[in-house]
Amino acid sequence: MKWIKTPLEQNGFQRYSSSDEIAGFLHTLAATAGRFARLDRIGYSAHGREILAVCCSAHSENPGMALQKLRVMLVGSQHGASEAAGCEALLHLARAILTGELQHLLEKFEFIIIPNANPDGRERDSSKNGNDVNINRDFVLLSQPESCALDTAVLRYQPAVVLDMHESAVLKRKTLGVEGYLTDFEAQFDIASHPAISENLQNYAESQLLPALIAAVETRGLRAQRYIREITSTKQPVTHGDLTMRIFRNKAGLRGALAILLETPMEPKADHHPTFRNIAVRMEKQWCCLQALLQVLQSQQPAILSAVARATQLPPQGNIALNGFYVPRNESPVTRINLRRRDTREIESIEFADHRAIAAHDFLQLPKAYIVQAHTDVFAELFERHRIPFDTVTEPFEAVLESDVFAYGDSSERILRVLDTSRDRAVVMPGHLYVPLLPDTARLLPLLLDPRSSSSVFQYPQFTQLITVHQPFFIARTPDQDR
Template sequence: MALWASLVWGVPVAPTPFEKSEFMVLPDSRDIRQYLVALADGHEQARLVPLGDSAGGRPIDALLVSSSPAFLQAQRPEPGKATVMVLAAQHGNEPAGAEAVQQLARELLSGEHDGLLARLNLVLVAMANPDGRDLSRRHNANDDNTNIDYVALAAGETRLLVNALHRFDPDLVYDSHESGIWKRQLTREQGWLTDVETQFEVGNNPNIDDPLRDYTEHHLLPALIRRVTLEGLEAAPYRGEITRLGQGVARGGLGITNLRNYAALQGRVSVLIESRLDHKAGSYATPRNIAERVRKQHLALLTLLRLTADEASRLVPLTRRARTGWRSQAENGRTLWMDMRFERNPEQPELWLPLVRMTDGERRFHAFINQNRIMAGEPVTLPPAYAVTRERERMARWLHHHHIRFSTLSAPQVVRAERLLIEALLPPIERRTGVREKWRVQVASQAGSVRLGPGDLLVPMDQPLAPLAALMLDPRSVNALYQEAGWSWLAPGDFPVFPVWPTAPDVRK
């Protein structure tokens, strides 16, 4: 076993538990946490911050790694220096990212990687779902899929991560995942495995701050794919799950139930990686090729950090302005698009993607319908506020979990309002495999005066989280809270949440 030692500070840095096993045994969440504690205790450039506990009672922590004592102490962004938050293992059965994060932390604390710590502040959440890690499954101990819980915030783990976003206020969020190459229909019935090494996606919801979305879509994402490929790891834009021949392929989902779009709508650069999760039946040097999978995750993460450091002079001002001065793609800068979907791209109607034949390993390219054109509709100009007149205490807790500012009326108040009348609920136009489709809601609106009562809530739209709040509160939105389990408010008739033009001064408190 090689000796790991500090190259700058002279403090020995022990190998990770996975490295100690010669890449043969995955450690459990307890061993990983003990290692992170040891890193923080042994190095003044690191600090372990408890975030809370999982549904199964396992601790979730953030390891801060930085050369800045001020950041380690105050845990807030610094001028000109990008803060990067890395989340691994939101799905417990996708373990390679967690090992790559630990390895990178060890290397950085050894003084490796070209002075990255002088240019970046890092928040490393190696175990976002420790229950899933120990139980070898995607979900937590309560069977919650925390990865798609960023609207409802039903799981405690998701609420902890949302709190962490506000606590550390990162400029860039990196969400690490693995994608299995074996698919039930594609492989078992049609005889093909998917063939992709790494795929990347960024926040793609049409309501993300327009300059930020343009930068990540047209500059950062291509640059990341190019750099990773030049490092010897084949990289491509994310095409979603290929589960059968002849299907359509698009991109990562547009909804805000996932961390990628949720974080981007807060004004953050947001990047997803899906690296290759090899087939169980393959023959590899380590169990299920885990050493190679960790190598790929490590290479991708390190490349992203170097790119972020190089881009800091452009990236940092852009994302921080987006967090305080959101501007939509519309001419007035205040229009939200409540409906969004993928359609076939007329400029490139087909994509040729590689698959591997299960029987002999031959690689062939297959044509797939290219449905990566993003269509946005149902424009709504952001109103001064939304009123909430149903389940107000529950809604207040939910708003608080999202860190969305609101006020509670203590006396009756007459406001100008746009009452929303649900006329019909329609099923999705086209169901896509692996995508959680949403009801389409036919809504009519009527302007007039409304008397609000004591206890009703007012959510002002002059706050940084206004676009995110409006997309979750407005029933016309395909990203609305009421599309989530446990919030089945969608029914014909007057809707209890609606835009208002309040007159009382306390709406902005």
């Protein structure tokens, strides 16, 4: 089969691939691969560039086999040119799967490869999209076309596994760098970890997947660890990643996928690098982690399929936590982490408070449905963006409705708390929105709609202003009588 050079190989690693070159490469690759590949346009960027997904699958002769295949979605460079290596590694992977040495993987896997998730950011030499928004903080509002495209792709393809590929500069010029330190890591992985995500899925990911993944990367010669959130000061406590639905990983996890974050480092730009911004070395690190992941997914396929199959089952007691917060680890309240001196590059072991335990907060008994009684146009549009099914009520009907009454607490932070909850028989009027809790949305809908949730739309001013304190909240719940 014809060997097609990636754009990076064509330019001799002298600059990043452009969004046009990436699209051109994917078209040529898909045409060459014939029946193994389909190129889908999953959306357009803010500036109108195509966002492409290469779908790779080999149809099995034995139809029973097809059901056993693991569908894996790989997403590169959400943060544009600032984190370019994920995309470049995925072009490499797509070629190896479709026309090269990894074609045999199609016996066990189907792949949805989205190398260039933020094509505007790549062209603007930025981490943000064409509207200057960080798309990986936009999965609650879905205000940007790129985040919408990724969220919809998770629904459309229903992958069992989602990998979100990032990079991080070891020099934080304005924060840790000022204290004279660089971070020191080679590869880190996190999992979706909002406490509302299926316990089965989280237990599997934490106790089986992560240890195997870290070991597989280390066997390949890179040091690997569970993700530690960006260290901006030697005085801060250490935690894992963001616990809200604003980020892609947690949103995909709440939709029932086994979602994984990969992050590899970028050395200071001012250092001497053999290739443009050291892209060859950076790509190699991402490539190494991809191979380790594929090896682990192969060996743990039955466990993954079983954890994912149970991910949309409702929790046994019918309640979920609206929030998760990092708290000190009881067993080891402090930890030591290696940093590098910025001047000498020597390793120094530094003590940090260890806040890597997650405490679940603000439990909610899952209702049967939500009733939106005001601002219905705003919420109808929100539900459409999230692909959350709802009905507009046409005939009035009576139901028991629960409504919270909110007030601001005494602190200056303007955090809403529940003052009271009313429970009455009331009439649901024509024009109101009836939003049933379905298995696919039961874990994310309360997070989106409950003002107490740090993942809710009410964290954003345009929604906060819709709440009238000391009055029953305009989104009521119909209690689930069966529980």
